[in-house]
Amino acid sequence: MAEFVYLYRGGEPRPASPEAQQQIMQKWVVWMKGLAEKGHLVDRGQPLERSGKIVKASGKAITDGPFAEAKDVIGGFTLVKADNVAQAAELAKGCPILERGGDVEVRPVMQMSM
Amino acid sequence: MPERLPSEIDHLFRHESGRIVATVARIFGLHNLALAEDVVQDAFSRALEVWKIRGMPDNPAAWLMTAARNRALDALRRERTVRTFAPEVDHLLRSEWTAAPALVEEFGAGQVKDDMLRMMFSCCNPALSQAAQLAVILNILCGFTAAEIAAAFFASPAALEKRLARAKKSLSETPSLFDIGDAAQFTTRLPTVHGALYLLFNEGYHGASSRGAIRAELCHEAMRLAGLLLEHPLGRTPASFALAGLMAFNAARLPARTSASGDLVTLVQQDRSRWDASLMARGFALLDASASGTQVSEYHLEAAIASVHAEATGLQDTDWSRIVSLYDLLLALNPSPVVALNRAIAVAEASGPAAGLKELAALDAPESFQRYPFYQAALGELTLRCGMADDARQHFQAALAMARNSMERQFLQERLRQVQIS
Numbered sequence: 001m002a003e004f005v006y007l008y009r010g011g012e013p014r015p016a017s018p019e020a021q022q023q024i025m026q027k028w029v030v031w032m033k034g035l036a037e038k039g040h041l042v043d044r045g046q047p048l049e050r051s052g053k054i055v056k057a058s059g060k061a062i063t064d065g066p067f068a069e070a071k072d073v074i075g076g077f078t079l080v081k082a083d084n085v086a087q088a089a090e091l092a093k094g095c096p097i098l099e100r101g102g103d104v105e106v107r108p109v110m111q112m113s114m
Numbered sequence: 115m116p117e118r119l120p121s122e123i124d125h126l127f128r129h130e131s132g133r134i135v136a137t138v139a140r141i142f143g144l145h146n147l148a149l150a151e152d153v154v155q156d157a158f159s160r161a162l163e164v165w166k167i168r169g170m171p172d173n174p175a176a177w178l179m180t181a182a183r184n185r186a187l188d189a190l191r192r193e194r195t196v197r198t199f200a201p202e203v204d205h206l207l208r209s210e211w212t213a214a215p216a217l218v219e220e221f222g223a224g225q226v227k228d229d230m231l232r233m234m235f236s237c238c239n240p241a242l243s244q245a246a247q248l249a250v251i252l253n254i255l256c257g258f259t260a261a262e263i264a265a266a267f268f269a270s271p272a273a274l275e276k277r278l279a280r281a282k283k284s285l286s287e288t289p290s291l292f293d294i295g296d297a298a299q300f301t302t303r304l305p306t307v308h309g310a311l312y313l314l315f316n317e318g319y320h321g322a323s324s325r326g327a328i329r330a331e332l333c334h335e336a337m338r339l340a341g342l343l344l345e346h347p348l349g350r351t352p353a354s355f356a357l358a359g360l361m362a363f364n365a366a367r368l369p370a371r372t373s374a375s376g377d378l379v380t381l382v383q384q385d386r387s388r389w390d391a392s393l394m395a396r397g398f399a400l401l402d403a404s405a406s407g408t409q410v411s412e413y414h415l416e417a418a419i420a421s422v423h424a425e426a427t428g429l430q431d432t433d434w435s436r437i438v439s440l441y442d443l444l445l446a447l448n449p450s451p452v453v454a455l456n457r458a459i460a461v462a463e464a465s466g467p468a469a470g471l472k473e474l475a476a477l478d479a480p481e482s483f484q485r486y487p488f489y490q491a492a493l494g495e496l497t498l499r500c501g502m503a504d505d506a507r508q509h510f511q512a513a514l515a516m517a518r519n520s521m522e523r524q525f526l527q528e529r530l531r532q533v534q535i536s
Binding site: 008017018019021025032044045047075078096 | 125162262
């Protein structure tokens with residue numbers, strides 16, 4: 001098994017009714033639970049603020065985020081394990097962010113061969 | 115972190131939203147209701163972002179309250195040069211030295227206890243129409259959006275938005291939440307609160323929405339809010355107990371009111387084993403608790419009628435003469451054609467269909483009542499039982515033409531079909 005990071009991008013939370021918010025959350029609960037039960041969940045990871053700073057080499061300039069358009073902002077990440085990138089990507093198809101116009105970037109964690 | 119099943123946290127977001135908006139509005143002042151709602155919406159959006167990935171915390175309600183308190187402090191810092199807050203705390207919130215500790219104090223368990231109840235009394239302002247009262251109760255206290263309320267009341271979302279905006283403007287004319295510590299004011303406002311909760315329950319029980327005649331959700335909200343009244347010493351009046359009892363009896367019958375295919379089922383055909391026994395027991399307990407004092411309210415009489423049905427195992431052993439005499443009392447309190455119609459149906463059960471028809475004919479109903487589908491349907495039932503099949507068919511056809519939703523339509527079509535083959 002290899003490790004992969006899911007990067008949750010976009011899916012900017014539109015103002016939703018409390019009932020709709022609860023439904024969104026319940027879908028995430030179910031999805032995460034599925035990952036955990038099948039032994040794929042390594043670390044739930046963290047949500048990220050959508051603001052921040054960018055430090056650039058040119059004169060060590062510090063600028064404000066957002067780093068790109070709202071739809072490109074990464075809202076959080078999770079560490080999973082899977083047989084290969086194809087399986088990791090297949091598992092990500094169940095992520096509820098896809099229903100809200102966001103996407104999941106699946107990136108293999110680089111393995112050091114010694 | 116323990117994973118909760120969705121059923122364990124049913125409506126957590128909606129219910130907590132109502133509770134926390136009431137608290138923030140108390141602190142910010144009702145004139146800042148919109149700001150309070152923004153603060154809560156913001157806190158909930160952030161909670162969602164975190165919980166999606168981290169999972170639900172052990173005590174989500176406390177978590178949301180703390181998140182709202184933090185957002186409230188942000189809002190205070192941003193807005194305090196341009197706004198005033200609730201008169202009782204304004205001076206504390208203005209100063210950076212006292213704002214944060216004052217918020218911690220005001221969000222404390224002892225302080226927030228009565229906020230929902232106070233907001234409920236504020237919403238039941240007699241200056242608002244009953245429709246407007248229901249709209250703000252559902253929006254502020256129950257966390258329904260304008261679109262969700264519009265769907266429940268068969269209104270257009272735009273019209274509902276307008277109704278809500280007007281009602282909230284009217285509410286925000288007073289900076290403080292209703293003062294439930296003032297016994298005289300409490301007692302004066304209480305009948306309006308009862309009226310609004312009764313109507314809310316009825317909308318759920320047999321509202322005129324096209325999206326199914328029974329919307330258990332509204333019934334449950336009405337029961338939840340009626341329960342709040344019973345938690346307060348001044349709210350625990352005989353009429354409050356009777357109202358809660360009436361709701362419990364009727365809610366107990368909800369599971370049997372629709373068939374598996376979603377069709378309406380009459381009392382006659384209801385499978386009484388599907389009545390909710392624990393709600394029935396609760397109804398009897400509440401009815402007992404209501405039997406004090408000297409005043410008999412409409413809620414007492416309606417709860418008593420519901421209890422007679424609950425005591426019977428079927429139509430045969432229902433004490434119809436007792437029901438008729440309860441309707442007599444109810445009619446004296448509330449001389450409405452709808453009550454008279456129900457009384458006539460009970461008379462038909464007690465003394466035969468001809469007697470019931472006579473009552474219906476004597477009914478002094480306004481023109482608009484002729485267009486009430488249940489009036490025509492009752493005429494249909496009783497003429498049929500008197501053997502006048504032609505008349506019955508006409509009445510059922512008239513009722514069918516006035517049906518307000520697909521469930522009523524389906525029910526009347528089925529009745530009409532049975533008349534034609536008989």
